[in-house]
Amino acid sequence: MSVTLLWWALAALTLTGAVSVLLSREMTRLLLALGAFLLGVAGLYAYYGFELLAVAEVFVYVGGVLVLFLFAITALGRDSSGRSIERRLDLGAAAVSAGLAAALALAMRVVLPATTAATGVTVEKTADALLGPLLPHFEAVGVLLLVALVAALAIVGGGEE
Amino acid sequence: MQSLLLASALIGLGLYGALTRRDLIAVLASIEVMLGGAQLLLAAYAAVTAAPSIAQGVNLVVLAVGASEAAIGLALVVVLVRRGRRRTEDIEEVRG
Secondary structure, rough: OOOOOEEEEEEHHHHHHHHHHHOOOHHHHHHHHHHHHHHHHHHHHHOOOOOHHHHHHHHHHHHHHHHHHHHHHHOOOOOOOOOOOOOOOOOHHHHHHHHHHHHHHHOHHHHHOOOOOOOOOOOOHHHHOOOOOOOOHHHHHHHHHHHHHHHHHHHHHHHHH | OHHHHHHHHHHHHHHHHHHOOEHHHHHHHHHHHHHHHHHHHHHHHHHHOHHHHHHHHHHHHHHHHHHHHHHHHHHHHHHHHHHOEEEHOOOOOOOO
């Protein structure tokens, strides 16, 4: 399956969102950019044939994590100094980031030569996988989410004392 | 190949943001971009494997781990900002 116009549109949305997260000076714009990025990622999941993953991405990230970011910003208010979010050019960081991205692309080019969509992925098969070979991971994630919830409450509660 | 380049670019952009942004929430958002790139790479790889359903299950597990990371990260940011430390350079010590 060749890369279609839809893939390019979703990739453009994702990249634009990511670059905007990097360049935004206002917190609200940063969150909007993050939302666009996450929606683009969800669209790409659907393009690859993983509809369940796309829906989970929208529910968990766009509906959960992004709203959590919004709550945090609302609760914390604006920077008391009135400064916008600073952005700076750091050539060292740019070189490290570009180097990592290039190394990753070079290392993975053999195992991921073409963009293709998966076939035959159904919710039933995914459920079988989660309750079959991935059961230990599934259980571990349940515990992790509970621990994360308790830890987040303990951190915020401890910070108030 | 396009998927690989896109995911690599996203991971690179996220890393650059995490290294250079000074506002803690912006750093956390950049880390989310990095994680999104990594998950996209996993999904693109999953699409070419023989068992894409298992790969989708693995990606769901990674998604839950990312949500946990965001919850704990934001809790830490809330506590730090309440103590007047909104920027990365304000954090000079780690205490248990």
